[in-house]
Amino acid sequence: MTGAANLDTVLGKAVTILRAFRPDDHAVPLATLVARTGLHKATVHRLAGELVANRLLDRVEGGYRLSGGLFELGMLASLERSLLEMAMPFLQDLYERTHETVHLGVRDGHDVVYIAKIGGHRQANSPSRTGGRIPLYCTAIGKALLAYSDPEFRREVLAAPMTRRTPHTIVAPGILSNQLDRVFETGVAFEREESAPGLTCVAAPVFGSNDKLVAAISVTGPTTRFKPESQVTVLRAAAEGLRSTMARREHLR
Known part of the structure; x- marks a missing residue:
């Protein structure tokens, strides 16, 4: 959930x-930008010109x-860039082992x-x-x-409205809370057609120094052929490998 920009400032309006x-x-017409932002047409036209410049x-x-230019700025984000550099060999290896779509997310x-997504010609939609x-x-x-976040944050998420994206999306806080407890116990999380129809997924958390939660890695495939339980071992190995790499990098600083 991202905060709204301050429309009382020029920077806020540009954002x-x-x-x-x-x-x-x-290509988004000026009129569409005006409608989406709620800003005056002259303001959008002027600021869009400055953003182009x-x-x-x-x-x-x-x-x-x-x-x-936005992509260049994004690639300068130090945490995500260093994380991606360390994670990419493990993500590529995980893809070669599974031939399904692999994600890294924070x-x-x-x-x-999503910091990275690797998928081949037959990747799931x-x-x-x-x-x-x-x-x-x-x-x-x-x-x-979420399972490895602090309890207060977990309660905050469970108390917020949850939109049903598919018939299988879990929107009952009690059921989701029980699932998160299970994830915390086992170290792996599953999704079964909850974000999009026809997709199933398995994920594992990645920890950094002092057991701080940094990211998570997942493997996703279509329900017609992908059995997420069969990929738990290689997924855990990738997460642990990334953890060890980050620990060595931290030790060398």
Whole structure:
């Protein structure tokens, strides 16, 4: 869950414009940006021009799109970049062993933010994307992260409204709480068509120094062929391997 930008400042208005773009957008007309942001047309036009000048937006036929300058800034995010660099060999190995879609995700508010997604030609049609976010309560990665979060945060998430994304989404706090207890006991989390129909997933948490929860890794596949229980051993090995790598890196600092 991300906080709303302060519309009383120029920066807040600019951030609101940037956050108005959606994953499936190609070119967004000025009128659409005005409607999505609620800002005055002249304000959106002026700030969009400044964002173009600073390579945060591109002016294209039909409107605007997010620019590569944002990607460059995102890749400078030190925590995510170093985590991704250390995790990538384990994610690639996990993909080679399973030939299913592999994710690395971190917690941001009440959501999972996906740092990496690896999938081949036959990857499942998953709603996840690199840089995208999905609520914690309906994903295996989210459950792994939530189960090992502090109790107060867990209660906060369970008390918040949970939208039923599919007929299988668990929106009853008591049932989800019992699942999280089980995840904490076993070290693995499962999702069965809770974020999208036809998908099943298994995830394991990744810990850093002082047993601090850092991220989670998952393997996802279609329910027609993927048996998540069969991938628990290799998934745990990947999570433990990443943990050991982070510990060695920390020790060398």
